[in-house]
Amino acid sequence: MAEGLVQRLKSIVGAGATASVKPKQLDQWRRQLAECAEAKGGEVSARTRAAALAQTYLELDDVGRHAFLRLISLEFGPDPARVATAHAAYQAAVGSERQWDAEAALRAALRSARIRILTQFNAIPQGVKFLVDLRADLLRYLDEDAELSPLDRELESRLAAWFDVGFLELQRITWASPAVLLEKLIKYEAVHEIRSWTDLKNRLDSDRRLYAFFHPRMPMEPLIFVEVALTDHLADSVQALLDEHAPVFDARRADTAIFYSISNTQTGLRGVSFGNFLLKRVIDDLQRDFPKLRHFATLSPLPGFSSWARKNPQELAAAGLEPDLAQLAAGEWAKDRALARKTNESLSQLAARYLTQAKSGRGDGRLPLDPVARFHLGNGARLERINPLGDASPNGMKQSFGVMVNYLYDLDELEENVESFAREGTIATSAAVRRLARQKQN
Amino acid sequence: MAEGLVQRLKSIVGAGATASVKPKQLDQWRRQLAECAEAKGGEVSARTRAAALAQTYLELDDVGRHAFLRLISLEFGPDPARVATAHAAYQAAVGSERQWDAEAALRAALRSARIRILTQFNAIPQGVKFLVDLRADLLRYLDEDAELSPLDRELESRLAAWFDVGFLELQRITWASPAVLLEKLIKYEAVHEIRSWTDLKNRLDSDRRLYAFFHPRMPMEPLIFVEVALTDHLADSVQALLDEHAPVFDARRADTAIFYSISNTQTGLRGVSFGNFLLKRVIDDLQRDFPKLRHFATLSPLPGFSSWARKNPQELAAAGLEPDLAQLAAGEWAKDRALARKTNESLSQLAARYLTQAKSGRGDGRLPLDPVARFHLGNGARLERINPLGDASPNGMKQSFGVMVNYLYDLDELEENVESFAREGTIATSAAVRRLARQKQN
């Protein structure tokens, strides 16, 4: 380890994150980690010791875990001097026969002990889940401690390899699934809260489908799940969909599948994406079971709508809306029929402009501001319809004044949409939404 | 791609391995591979296209596959110029706050399109098996085409991540296992040929156990398997163990487990080791089921014995053996009692010296020449006993004049043995074997 690093680590250990971790403790961990990294006594023993260390980690509080992860991140990285040598040899070999071995040697020099250690932690029961949760810890500490980032990047890269979509299993979840799994859906649902077991049962009825991706080593842990309603129209209200007293639709007659909720469940897998594959596989599965299905669409929230509106009063004015957003979110206006009609019209225009014109700072500034729009448009969907009062729940009113949107997955144009969205930021839009985006109230 | 590379690739394509692949075909593959690498039209589409390409690969002959893999290896590697820039930034940042991002950036610059493409091939059904088999192809071509090595190294590294022992499932295989799986054991058994379904059934009887490691995405493909006999003594003859007419031993009375055959099955996983973990897990499982078990040992072949003897006539002489190895391998001597006693004594001494003194050129020259010895001694076993006529089959006579050996897994000394073997090349040996190694006939 470079001298400078030791200095900096010590300075940090003496204060801040690892304040309450005793130097003696750090020394012990350091020694144990080194033994794991060297596979002293053989790989089998090393893994056994790593498992013990992983158990230790589980018993630490946040301060302890943070210190432990810092230790790995800072002290078990590659050796810059060795990297320099390997790099020089590589560049010298370019174009010659020796280039290939030199490339491999450079790669090996960069391979750190960090990831070898973390992988050994995998030996505890449910080791994969352990590492996913460890990354979730890491991401929390990372916000205020950028020096954890090399460990985070390496772990993300390893998790991306492990959670390659080719390893994931698509499973349909039903009322006959284990309660311990269903309980997790209740916990993880991130879009429209599941209020009770009855609510959940309703979402698993014969006119519904719920699919999740699983990793073979995390058997009762859905990684991401999507809730689908089978129906005969482009649904415009989530309250209608979630009404437990609504009659059950005869799914054999369905021509439309509505994806009305998609939830990622594992914070520790941030950056490892599989949502687009999930939708693809679900559509395949639905087509097999319901050959009459013609339309695949979402009923989606606009999570950034109200905060964007707050920052863009001129847009509110252009849409003929008062700047009092609290009143708009309170929703009293919805009770007056005439007022509701006018407000909904204005909100529709505003939402159309938000979705088509508001840009995120990310990428090259061409990506939509709204994260849900980014996801579906990036997958090739078309912005199909704006639904005022599509989600009249308190949360829906607060987030987007009740507006929801349908993204339509037209299988014939998916690939082209993906391409032109990626290349030029083009947003596929229905004529109706385009019209709305152009309209102004004054 | 650097200009030089293109030149060299062209020169090769014009001759040698890719002789019969038309340039037009190569161009088409190149374009398709580039589309996969860039994920044109989105990840989902890219993977669909990659799957099609993987299907194409399956239909190619060896010449075609070789050319295809060369293309990936040579044209989809990292860009040396980009690596140089990233490396300079990294070295400049060492010791500063920017070191961590610079490390990640250098790693990213080294990350090649090769592995991204191969991983996408994973999307075909049984994609993992496809990649393992593709690596088996690669290893064959590699012998005569070292330029495939960067692709091989990257693929090995990815497979090592995927086949981490934490993902493997230990399964006991019985006569109630699927025939399609049992058939593979017959095919894969590499030590003592399984001659028939009856032979196999005998090896799955109540006094036997057969365990294998599986990967969750290769469900009917054992990766490695071990055959165990439950008995009450240190077995000294594989023919006795495999005798279908021998009475079945009451396994509840067993105090000894003999590992009499260990077979790796997937050439494509060369370099990814899990044999040591297999034995560890099998011992755990056996101890749970048979609490009276006290001894765990192998009955192992000496695959390099006869060829070493051929090259070391002075050792033959020292052991009092004639230099006519063909006669020794023919085994007629075994029929004459007195001659057999004398010959076996000599062979025992010879084998003891072979196992304890003959060294491989690998590592730092301290590793045993015999590959089976390397494996078990490296795992911490002790060289326990030499068994002349332990394998009187034609193959056994040819390979090692019938000699077999027991390696003993003494759980109390495993870790120490591993350590001193790794550090100093020390071979743990029983007193009896030590004595044999010292004895000379003249």
Place this chain on the structure above:
Amino acid sequence: MAEGLVQRLKSIVGAGATASVKPKQLDQWRRQLAECAEAKGGEVSARTRAAALAQTYLELDDVGRHAFLRLISLEFGPDPARVATAHAAYQAAVGSERQWDAEAALRAALRSARIRILTQFNAIPQGVKFLVDLRADLLRYLDEDAELSPLDRELESRLAAWFDVGFLELQRITWASPAVLLEKLIKYEAVHEIRSWTDLKNRLDSDRRLYAFFHPRMPMEPLIFVEVALTDHLADSVQALLDEHAPVFDARRADTAIFYSISNTQTGLRGVSFGNFLLKRVIDDLQRDFPKLRHFATLSPLPGFSSWARKNPQELAAAGLEPDLAQLAAGEWAKDRALARKTNESLSQLAARYLTQAKSGRGDGRLPLDPVARFHLGNGARLERINPLGDASPNGMKQSFGVMVNYLYDLDELEENVESFAREGTIATSAAVRRLARQKQN
């Protein structure tokens, strides 16, 4: 069909149960049933037709079903004349070689078309459940229509053959069981209501076990289930056991298993007993998993206690209790410590006498009046302890003034207890309960 029967059937069909079923409808059913009985067009077709008829049955209301079942019971029975002939032949053959064939012939003459028809109904999906439910219907109609009894007896006999304990599977139910199954436990629990999914989860925690018997053809339908608490003492309060906030007991330390709730779930299986086998198999399973278990006991209700007390005011007086049972059931007395002590003492004496002396009219008048006592004592358990305020729920207070009882399953004395209970009605009792039963307040 004997002429008299037709008359009687007609008279009934013209009025009463089948009043609203049109004669034409009855004629049609009669014809269809006859076709099934004769297996016209072959067995396969007959079963297909029977399945259609079973579907018809499912769509009928109670009046229709009653008429339908009457038809089967009255018109598809054995022919008395044929029975008479077969019987005469049988008696004539007794002692001769022809006796055996004659016995079989008599049995055949008694074999009715009724059961053949019902068995064919088995062909619908979930046919076994259909027949169990059909018997539940039958039992309801039987109360007011004794002429259904031959059909009921034949169906009971067939169900007893099908639900032979040798066919039943003991399954442990956990929180990982399918929700659709757990939901049924909530519905079927007959002793201590399961108030919520959280309550249920608590009953499936690591210090609890829940076992059920299943029939292989009714996969998600528990036939009977028992809830077990693992603990270190003879539990005396069901509220303590069901307290969701109570700490979880470390089951590995358990020496006592408390069966605190046993529920039969299928009315249609009345008369087919398997409760005793369930307890036996559960005890076996628990002993395997928890070798330290020494005591197996119930915490049981006294369902007939308060109604017996009402009818036996002299017993109340003897125990020193006021005749105002409503006040006793209201339970206000439990709040006054001194009063509670005195009342509990009195109730304990009263309960001891109820359980040991109150007899049912059934059997030869030696069976206990209390049905739960009959069950456990008949299985060989010992009446171990009376627990005043063992169930302080409104239902517990109403049913038994809060008293519960422990029946102890002492494996060494089970068989003897069964025998002396069966032969002489002897109730195995602990010394403490015997003492209570003798005590009087005045």
Place this chain on the structure above:
Amino acid sequence: MAEGLVQRLKSIVGAGATASVKPKQLDQWRRQLAECAEAKGGEVSARTRAAALAQTYLELDDVGRHAFLRLISLEFGPDPARVATAHAAYQAAVGSERQWDAEAALRAALRSARIRILTQFNAIPQGVKFLVDLRADLLRYLDEDAELSPLDRELESRLAAWFDVGFLELQRITWASPAVLLEKLIKYEAVHEIRSWTDLKNRLDSDRRLYAFFHPRMPMEPLIFVEVALTDHLADSVQALLDEHAPVFDARRADTAIFYSISNTQTGLRGVSFGNFLLKRVIDDLQRDFPKLRHFATLSPLPGFSSWARKNPQELAAAGLEPDLAQLAAGEWAKDRALARKTNESLSQLAARYLTQAKSGRGDGRLPLDPVARFHLGNGARLERINPLGDASPNGMKQSFGVMVNYLYDLDELEENVESFAREGTIATSAAVRRLARQKQN
């Protein structure tokens, strides 16, 4: 037990079947059986004792088993006096309200202890299989000891209830099925011997299907199985079907399913029929998987052909065949083309007459003599085509001079065929077979 019976039993016990069973042993069994019958010590204990007795049975030789079963058959039957009383009461009650209870009482009087005892044997592991095998024993002894018949009849009736087709599971068996199950197919195949595991694998290839019925309590024991070839023509040669080197047919193009082997496996289930249901369910399953299938037919043997021919020389003569059947069975004639053509023509005529005109003594003399014909015609199939040299194996030549026959299952005419076959013995026949049956050579 009636005095006479005791006498007769004793006389038998003193000699014959039970000669070597000591009276003391018989007394002990008698006492044990009586305890089981009375459920002394409770049902649970009785069943435990019965299980012990069942184990005893398994260790007996044939003489012992025969004696044991005689004991049950003769001594644990109904009491004729009690039956007489119940019968009198029943007849007196006919037409009155008491008829129904009287019917049940008579049935109860006839219910013997025999079946109660046997059912208790069910408690041993694999108890159902035990009883099926016990019946197989019984059937062997029955041939020479008619007094076992009441026990046999009762057991058959109980097995018929247990093996009701509604309980049976249709399973497709593939090369992925457990070896222990596949091994049983090899053992049980009764029509065309499975010569090796390779032969079996060929019968499970992608252009084949193999289905079996299973009972939920006999999981690895097929009750009956059928082998199906998917093809595009009405197969006429079993050797062609079983040729391991024949190319695999693309099953998706199949329009014809050939049932070329149906084997009952459990002797102990004689009289319990499910073959017709098997074919029905298999046809349903095949239609689901291969919507293009139009034709369902068998390729069947004529097991009684040669022995019928031997007894009917006049038929041989009429068909223009020499009376030397040994020569006909030797099959040398098949090598001479002209002779083969002529012989085959004659054999076809002879077979047509055998199948349509030779009657069994069973039923009312209208049933075909050939058992396979009885089965398929009774199921509604049509006698479609005669295939000379359809089975040129030694067994096929011996049994039927190589002739095989196709029975065609035309779903539209099945029910009518069943009915007219049952009513009038009409054999559904193709025009071609009718023509053959009429032709004479001279």
